[in-house]
Amino acid sequence: MSLAEFLSGLNQLLGTGIPMAIFSVLSAVIVILLFAMPVGGFCTYLERKVAADFQERIGPNRVGPLGLLQFFADGIKMFLKEDSISKNADRWIYNFAPSLVLAGSFGAFAVIPFSAYIIGTDLDIGVFYAMALGSLVSLGVLLGAWSSDNKWSLIGGMRGAAQIVSYEIPLGLAVLSVITISGSMSMHQLVAQQAWPSPGGVGHFWNVFHNPFMFVNFFIYFTAALAECNRTPFDLPEAESELVSGFNTEFSGMRFGLYALSEFADVILFACIASAIFLGGWHVPFFDLQSLNIGLSVGELDLSPLVQSVLMIGVFLFKVAVLVFVVMWLRWTLPRLRVDQLMNLCWKYLIPISFFNLIGAAVWTWAFEGRSILQLLGQVLGVY
Amino acid sequence: MTLVDLFVAFCFVLGAVAAFFTAFHPNILYGAISLIGSLVAVAGIYGALGADFLAAAQLIIYVGGILIVILFAVMMSEDIYKRRFFEGARKYIFPAIAAGVIFAGLARITLGADWSDVTKPDFEPTARAMGWALVGPYALVFQYVVVVLLSGLIGAVIIARPAVKMKQLDEEITKSGEE
Numbered sequence: 001m002s003l004a005e006f007l008s009g010l011n012q013l014l015g016t017g018i019p020m021a022i023f024s025v026l027s028a029v030i031v032i033l034l035f036a037m038p039v040g041g042f043c044t045y046l047e048r049k050v051a052a053d054f055q056e057r058i059g060p061n062r063v064g065p066l067g068l069l070q071f072f073a074d075g076i077k078m079f080l081k082e083d084s085i086s087k088n089a090d091r092w093i094y095n096f097a098p099s100l101v102l103a104g105s106f107g108a109f110a111v112i113p114f115s116a117y118i119i120g121t122d123l124d125i126g127v128f129y130a131m132a133l134g135s136l137v138s139l140g141v142l143l144g145a146w147s148s149d150n151k152w153s154l155i156g157g158m159r160g161a162a163q164i165v166s167y168e169i170p171l172g173l174a175v176l177s178v179i180t181i182s183g184s185m186s187m188h189q190l191v192a193q194q195a196w197p198s199p200g201g202v203g204h205f206w207n208v209f210h211n212p213f214m215f216v217n218f219f220i221y222f223t224a225a226l227a228e229c230n231r232t233p234f235d236l237p238e239a240e241s242e243l244v245s246g247f248n249t250e251f252s253g254m255r256f257g258l259y260a261l262s263e264f265a266d267v268i269l270f271a272c273i274a275s276a277i278f279l280g281g282w283h284v285p286f287f288d289l290q291s292l293n294i295g296l297s298v299g300e301l302d303l304s305p306l307v308q309s310v311l312m313i314g315v316f317l318f319k320v321a322v323l324v325f326v327v328m329w330l331r332w333t334l335p336r337l338r339v340d341q342l343m344n345l346c347w348k349y350l351i352p353i354s355f356f357n358l359i360g361a362a363v364w365t366w367a368f369e370g371r372s373i374l375q376l377l378g379q380v381l382g383v384y
Numbered sequence: 385m386t387l388v389d390l391f392v393a394f395c396f397v398l399g400a401v402a403a404f405f406t407a408f409h410p411n412i413l414y415g416a417i418s419l420i421g422s423l424v425a426v427a428g429i430y431g432a433l434g435a436d437f438l439a440a441a442q443l444i445i446y447v448g449g450i451l452i453v454i455l456f457a458v459m460m461s462e463d464i465y466k467r468r469f470f471e472g473a474r475k476y477i478f479p480a481i482a483a484g485v486i487f488a489g490l491a492r493i494t495l496g497a498d499w500s501d502v503t504k505p506d507f508e509p510t511a512r513a514m515g516w517a518l519v520g521p522y523a524l525v526f527q528y529v530v531v532v533l534l535s536g537l538i539g540a541v542i543i544a545r546p547a548v549k550m551k552q553l554d555e556e557i558t559k560s561g562e563e
Contacts, residue, residue, distance in 0.1 A: 124509030132440040135448020
């Protein structure tokens with residue numbers, strides 16, 4: 001049973017109207033509180049631990065076993081800190097900006113397909129919706145930076161907005177080529193098509209191995225996503241060594257917390273989208289998890305979907321975790337780019353390459369009628 | 385009155401209030417920022433009335449692109465807080481007349497239309513149909529837009545070129561003309 005069916009069942013129970021609206025809003029808030037917030041918080045702990053490993057330090061180790069509760073302590077500190085606003089700050093915009101960033105990065109989680117049965121809402125324009133909400137982030141960064149009346153902030157904010165607007169183009173083109181070969185924008189459809197190829201099945205295995213152009217496109221997507229989340233080597237908007245803390249210099253307490261949290265939420269979001277549209281989502285090689293039947297049932301209720309779901313979520317989150325780890329790994333490996341290098345990389349390399357790849361993927365889809373390398377290989381070898 | 389009706393009404397009010405602020409706020413920065421409200425409200429109306437692709441496109445193009453460019457321009461202007469763009473009633477006469485004419489036209493069309501046979505269709509995804517329309521019946525219009533955008537891009541490149549190079553280019557052109 002998908003969440004949508006569950007909701008429509010509840011809809012009949014509650015009747016359409018205000019109670020349903022309140023329930024929807026509340027459930028969205030609860031999902032955010034239960035998933036994105038703790039995972040985002042845990043990522044701050046992970047980031048410090050990974051950083052420590054790369055620098056041969058121990059990292060946080062005092063709060064709880066292995067320092068695991070460190071992010072709770074951080075969170076409590078954030079809540080208790082004085083919420084100071086500098087005198088000349090533009091209060092209205094200053095208060096408003098962090099919520100824009102939060103809305104942009106958390107709202108997109110609605111279309112992430114955690115398993116074949118668990119997805120907030122399977123919008124027909126899923127990927128496009130996620131990218132549209134992502135555009136709120138750059139607005140929040142720019143407004144927050146401008147309103148805090150601080151040179152460092154303003155430089156950081158301008159850099160951030162310019163960077164995000166620029167890198168949205170290769171990102172969008174990479175996603176567009178996925179849509180080209182799949183013919184759908186719905187997240188569920190996109191993932192369902194990436195099953196292990198079987199005779200008469202729709203699956204063509206992970207999009208990243210669909211054809212050579214898609215393989216390159218995955219790395220373009222990943223690079224552009226790094227820039228979209230302001231992560232090293234593209235962390236110019238908050239370059240600590242030049243701009244104090246960049247666009248969020250003047251923010252303190254929970255307002256800063258919102259910025260920090262949504263940065264990690266952004267990283268997780270882009271990792272989720274990358275693993276859903278390129279790395280096959282919940283699919284594993286050689287086997288279709290959805291055909292798994294354990295033959296256990298409680299009364300009328302078949303337990304297979306439940307077990308499948310648990311496995312799918314595990315597979316999906318494992319891929320996300322690997323991507324997030326690579327992001328952290330890059331942070332402690334690569335130096336920061338200069339502004340001109342950043343723009344050169346985007347406009348002179350990534351965008352032409354991604355245009356070429358888009359045309360290449362379209363030609364491949366036309367020439368081989370949408371079949372992937374693996375399917376063609378299977379045909380040549382006569383497997384099916 | 386269903387929830388969708390309520391939501392659309394809310395979007396209309398939000399959009400109208402934000403548009404009012406955009407037009408009449410003495411500080412141009414706040415004017416630009418309140419554009420967020422009207423643009424998001426329009427996206428909300430699109431979304432609630434079943435044009436899902438259009439709603440997302442509205443967000444990604446207007447809020448994520450054009451609004452940011454407007455904000456860039458406004459924030460780069462000097463002494464944005466000191467300037468007041470409220471310079472007397474005379475400047476409002478022509479815009480008021482234009483707005484009045486457009487409003488009267490729209491009102492006439494809206495009131496004159498026969499709404500009795502309009503039934504609300506079930507929600508249908510629109511993206512696929514729009515895609516086919518753009519490569520089918522509207523291909524020519526689509527290509528026209530492409531050409532307009534391309535000329536805009538070329539213009540931007542020429543404006544962004546350093547002045548020195550332009551001078552060299554001019555000299556080269558005059559030289560080749562003399563030869």
